[in-house]
Amino acid sequence: MPYAPKWSTSLDGAYTWRAFGDYNAFVGATWSYVGSRLNDFSSSTSAATGGLVPDVRPELPSYNTVNLRAGLDSGRWTFELYAKNIGDTRGIAFYDNSSTPDFGGSVVYTQPRTVGALVTARF
DSSP, X not given: OTTOOSOEXXXXXXXXXXXXXXXXXXXXXXXXXXXXXXXXXXXXXOTTTSSEEEOOOOEEOOEEEEEEEEEEEOSSEEEEEEEESTTOOOOEEEEXXXXXXXXXXXXXXXXXXXXEEEEEEOO
């Protein structure tokens, strides 16, 4: 199957404790691993025969990411700070060379390091 690694896994840990009033504090981390995998099936037109020739399916390398989060939760309101892909890993999520043989193709990388905040209200 295209883009299906033989091995992928993740490990998530979280800890919650009573902070103050109705609020609980929390912290958590997630480590994810995506193993090497082959890209999708494609073909090119052969200059010699004019017919379609299957392209070589390159093996995309494995990669790891780590995400962190911390915040406060009251059941109705949640305030969270997060950092995704803290190692700024440039894992290849997608690669296509079907329309540009021998010219490198196009590559889509995983989301770069991202830091942010969320405020959530439940109704």
